[in-house]
Amino acid sequence: MSTRITPENLLVRSGLQLKSQDPYVVERMQSRYSSKVLLALQTENPTLIREAYDWTQSLPKTNTCRELLGRDIVIDGCLIGNNEYIEICFVKGVPSVLKTITKHEYNRITALLNIGVSHPNLVSCKLETVYEKYFAITPLFPVTIEHLCGIPVSTAFKLVDQVGNALRFLHTHEFAHKDIKSANICVNSNGDFVVIDFGSTEKFGYDSPSTMEYIPTDVEANPSRPEIDWWMLAMTVYDRLQPAGAGVRTGNGFTRSQLVAWFASKGSEYQRLIDEILSNIT
Ligand SMILES: Nc1ncnc2c1ncn2[C@@H]1O[C@H](COP(=O)(O)OP(=O)(O)OP(=O)(O)O)[C@@H](O)[C@H]1O
Ligand SMILES: [Mg+2]
Numbered sequence: 001m002s003t004r005i006t007p008e009n010l011l012v013r014s015g016l017q018l019k020s021q022d023p024y025v026v027e028r029m030q031s032r033y034s035s036k037v038l039l040a041l042q043t044e045n046p047t048l049i050r051e052a053y054d055w056t057q058s059l060p061k062t063n064t065c066r067e068l069l070g071r072d073i074v075i076d077g078c079l080i081g082n083n084e085y086i087e088i089c090f091v092k093g094v095p096s097v098l099k100t101i102t103k104h105e106y107n108r109i110t111a112l113l114n115i116g117v118s119h120p121n122l123v124s125c126k127l128e129t130v131y132e133k134y135f136a137i138t139p140l141f142p143v144t145i146e147h148l149c150g151i152p153v154s155t156a157f158k159l160v161d162q163v164g165n166a167l168r169f170l171h172t173h174e175f176a177h178k179d180i181k182s183a184n185i186c187v188n189s190n191g192d193f194v195v196i197d198f199g200s201t202e203k204f205g206y207d208s209p210s211t212m213e214y215i216p217t218d219v220e221a222n223p224s225r226p227e228i229d230w231w232m233l234a235m236t237v238y239d240r241l242q243p244a245g246a247g248v249r250t251g252n253g254f255t256r257s258q259l260v261a262w263f264a265s266k267g268s269e270y271q272r273l274i275d276e277i278l279s280n281i282t
Contacts, residue, residue, distance in 0.1 A: 036049075067131070095139070098136075112175055168280070181232060215231060216231050
């Protein structure tokens with residue numbers, strides 16, 4: 001009995017390693033080039049189907065991609081950290097990150113960008129909407145500080161200085177970042193720290209989600225106010241001073257005084273670090 005000819009096995013006959021391909025290409029090929037695919041199947045012609053496949057591959061994946069392409073934004077298709085909402089793109093050829101955000105986040109970030117965010121330690125961000133989809137686009141940085149474990153105290157002082165400058169800028173404009181943590185601080189190609197992710201950034205006095213593990217248990221997460229950012233920075237510094245594998249975990253459950261006591265227990269340099277952070281809280 002002969003096996004039924006499918007687009008997949010005809011493509012394999014054309015010499016394609018189907019396993020390593022985007023699984024949706026075949027689906028898109030069938031809807032875009034249905035008559036060509038049909039003809040290829042009827043005539044069992046691998047060359048014909050391969051042509052349809054290659055055309056499909058060279059087209060933008062979806063209408064959204066095509067629309068973004070028209071704005072000089074090319075989606076690379078490579079996801080960051082396997083997160084389907086965050087992918088690499090090129091804006092006028094510059095490597096960038098395209099993050100799919102909610103309408104709520106879009107509105108919050110719009111309010112923030114209206115102040116004219118321009119600071120060396122804050123990511124620059126551009127918003128796009130396409131067919132009721134919302135995107136934030138930022139430059140791509142080499143790494144976050146998540147994998148920098150057990151940093152020297154001098155690096156911790158630089159972190160406090162640079163992230164602190166970014167926070168003061170936001171606070172001057174009455175916004176709190178609300179999500180300061182290791183995964184939201186990148187290192188740029190000059191080795192400077194840059195705060196990313198405005199998904200929680202909110203005007204003072206309003207509520208927004210945050211990462212509770214980075215907020216001491218006796219600090220209220222809402223409403224938005226500067227104090228939250230400084231405690232989250234203290235927690236982040238604590239986090240990065242730990243050896244690999246330690247750091248902030250759910251259930252660290254520090255109160256403010258426990259966190260301060262930890263720094264004090266490590267000697268005068270660490271004490272200066274926490275004093276410097278907390279001197280910003282009025
Ligand atoms: N511009 C960028 N450059 C390099 N890496 C980035 C950039 N933006 C995001 N990332 C990576 O993707 C991760 C998630 O991005 P982002 O923090 O914006 O999304 P998120 O969904 O809000 O995450 P979370 O809620 O965990 O903070 C970051 O922790 C970082 O590892
Ligand atoms: Mg984040």
